[in-house]
Amino acid sequence: MKKLISVAVGGLLGGVALAASGFASAADILLYPTGPAQDSSFVRFVDGGTHGVEVTAAGSKARLSLDAANPASHFLPIAAGKPVAGTLTSGGAHQDVSATVQPGEFVSIVALDGTHAVTVREKPDDFNALKASVALYNLDARCAAPTLKVAGRDVVLLDGVAAGQTKRRQVNPVTLSVQLSCGGQPVGQALSLGTLVAGQRYTVFLVPAGAQSRIFFANDAVSH
Structure with missing residues (x-):
């Protein structure tokens, strides 16, 4: 599930440029209106650090x-x-990456500590037009027994996610904030996911942050 990769983005070509110019317009697109096509696959890039990352596609630049x-x-x-292949650049450091994505698979390439990168793979089959879907990607082995709870309540949303692994569940489309705990102790501040939308999918990323851990989230929209 988790492996080191080099960071350039070869086969993305126009896809990267489209994503770079279409963040706002793609934000409301449902990830699975009818489920993924069998002959399509998907990749996204994630900055799991704090210094910013630039992704450059091999070939098209x-x-x-x-x-x-x-x-x-x-x-x-x-x-x-x-x-697909490309290059990750952060703070003057460069690393080449490549990945092969299988049909129906959704791959996230997450840059940690600048250009050190890991891959997380999902092949979801749980689309529900009446529910929202929330996942936890655990990219911090130092967080013991990571648990996401509903903020302000003793209600577990997701737990039992080993380092380098993921877990996802369906939830009602409500306004939701979550609190991370490691080893049974709360870590950091509650994270607001806003008002979840039925049929859409969300990912909470658990990443290292100095001596502690932190979480942030993304809407799993597809660029068109």
Whole structure:
């Protein structure tokens, strides 16, 4: 589930440029109106650090910038089974990356500590037009027994997610804030996910942050 990768983005070509220019317009697109096409696959890039990351596509040289305000790109449709390659740049450091995504698979390439990157893979089959879907991606092995609770309540939303793994569940489309705990102790401030929308999917990323851990979230929209 989790592996080191190099960071350039070869086969994305126009997809990266489209994502870079379409953050606002794609924000309201449902990820799975009818479920993923069997011959399509999807990749997104995520800044899990605090210094900003620039993704450059190999070949086209199209660029995508990620920062604290926009830490995650939309999912970019790519040809299934064909490797994509590119370069991650952060604070003057560079690393090449490549990945092959299978049909129906959604891959997130998450840059941690600048250009150190890990991949997280999902092949979802749980679309529900009446529910929202929330996932926890655990990218911080130092957080013992990570748990997401509904903020202000002793209600567990997601737990039992090992480092490098994911877990997802369906929830009612309500206004939701979550609180991270590690080893049974709350960590950081509550994170507001806003008002969830039926049929849409969301990911909460758990990443290292100095001596502690932190969480942030992204709407799992697809770029068109």
